[in-house]
Amino acid sequence: MPKWKKNLYILVVSQFMVMAAMTMIIPFLPLYLQELGVTDPQSITIWAGFIFGINFLSAFIVSPFWGKLADKYGRKPMVLRSGIGMAIVMILTGFATGPWSLLFLRFLNGTISGFIPASIALVSTNTPKEKAGYALGILQSGAVAGGICGPLFGGLLAEAFGFRTIFNITGVGLALAALTVWLFVKEDFTPPEAGEKTSTMDDFKKIAAVSPIIQIYMVVFIIQFALIGVNPLVSLYVEDLSGGVNSAFYAGLAVSSMGIANMVAAPILGKTSDNKGAYYTLFVCLIGAAVFSVPQAFVTNLWQLIAMRFMTGLCLGGLLPAANTLIRQLAPSGMESRTYGFSNSFLFLGSLLGPIIGGLLAAVYGIQGVFLVSAVMLTIAVIIMKIYVIPGIKKRKDDSGD
Structure with missing residues (x-):
């Protein structure tokens, strides 16, 4: 092996x-x-x-x-x-x-x-x-x-x-x-030669200068913000739809259905990334996640919600792996982990702000409104991909002759 x-x-x-x-x-x-x-x-x-x-x-x-x-x-x-x-x-x-x-x-x-x-x-x-x-x-x-x-x-x-x-x-x-x-x-790692010491800000400027890394960071933040921000509210939504009957069981089922779909789809979509390009997988899965977020605001029974969460999970299986693949391809030589480090900061920021702002939005617009906001955020990520990421990656390929 x-x-x-x-x-x-x-x-x-x-x-x-x-x-x-x-x-x-x-x-x-x-x-x-x-x-x-x-x-x-x-x-x-x-x-x-x-x-x-x-x-x-x-x-x-x-x-x-x-x-x-x-x-x-x-x-x-x-x-x-x-x-x-x-x-x-x-x-x-x-x-x-x-x-x-x-x-x-x-x-x-x-x-x-x-x-x-x-x-x-x-x-x-x-x-x-x-x-x-x-x-x-x-x-x-x-x-x-x-x-x-x-x-x-x-x-x-x-x-x-x-x-x-x-x-x-x-x-x-x-x-x-x-x-x-x-x-x-067993890791294959060659320690870098001693060079000039750089600050975290210097590292970020150098990495961000590589197009379109900063736009991919923004997409990573939106993915985590839009999809994680909804999660704490799912159990409350399930309780409303179930009338309080077996709500804990159904809440677990709604959450796990998304996770199971994610787990099943991730390897398949990973192969698609290798064959068709990670940017293609990320773009299509973002569209799917945005589309399937909308009906969740209008479901009238539990099984509709669970079905839509499952479909969203299938799309989620192609989002972060594809984004990480792109980051690996774009990272400056010798700065791969730092490039991932900044990406993880954007991801953690989305995980932090998503539930907080999601809770505030739910208080004002209701839980249904949060699903619609998620769809809008994911649509913004689709636009970022279309305008910045995909043309940037294609230009790099043309410049390198790949």
Whole structure:
């Protein structure tokens, strides 16, 4: 088996373990706040929002820094650094004494996180360019599968062992994922020659000068903002459609249907990226995601919503893998991880702002209005692709003679 393929399969398993471990805590985090002494329902809502968001805020800030270190020392050390660091923080989270300590530990977790972004950079830089789309699609499937299974595992284990024990189990899972990478993943990395030291802003200016990278960053932000911003509201929407009957089950079904579709479609669309071009896959999937977002505002029963979420998930399977493939193709030599680092900052910013602004919009226009705003945002991304990204990539191909 080629080394790149062996690395890919190992990292798929590791990403599954990491995402399953990280998402185990999602179902009961507000309940854990109650155990820590927060009892007022309004206070729980506020604290939960901050505790979820602070993780993305710190990740947004430090992602370019970790990318710079990855270009200097290799991507595998960054995967190990993140896995071991998050394992320690997760175990400490089980010993939180109050909401402030939990908030600090979530901030620290975001600061040292980056297992999945570092894995993406490792796979993309150690995989033949003609196979990059397929590899990144497979990699996303592993992460999505973990994200689907994690909340289920977490709910079952929390019932059996209690909330604090789950953080210890999560920490062990993260440590096992890091150990797996350390033992079995082999990276081809040549340290760069010592050169002039540059600031983060200098790096960003150099990368942004490569057209159309900055426009792809904008598309990545919109994807995460538009699709993640809706997610926290799905359970409320399901409750309205179901009349409160088995709403928890149906909410889980609506969320998981999108994840399952994403997991199934990602490898297939990754191959399409390799055959037809990543820009083609990204463009078509953006159109599909925009189109399928509109009917979700007008559904009249649960099964219509679940069907539309599934179709949106099929499109989602081609979005971020295709964007990451384009970033790999456009990244300046020796700055691949920094290029991904800035992309991850845009992604984390979308993950941070999407739920916040989505909640505010829902308060004003209703949940249905949020789906329409998502469709508009995705349409803007389609326009960016049409006007800037596709012509920019075609011009680069013409200039290089490919």
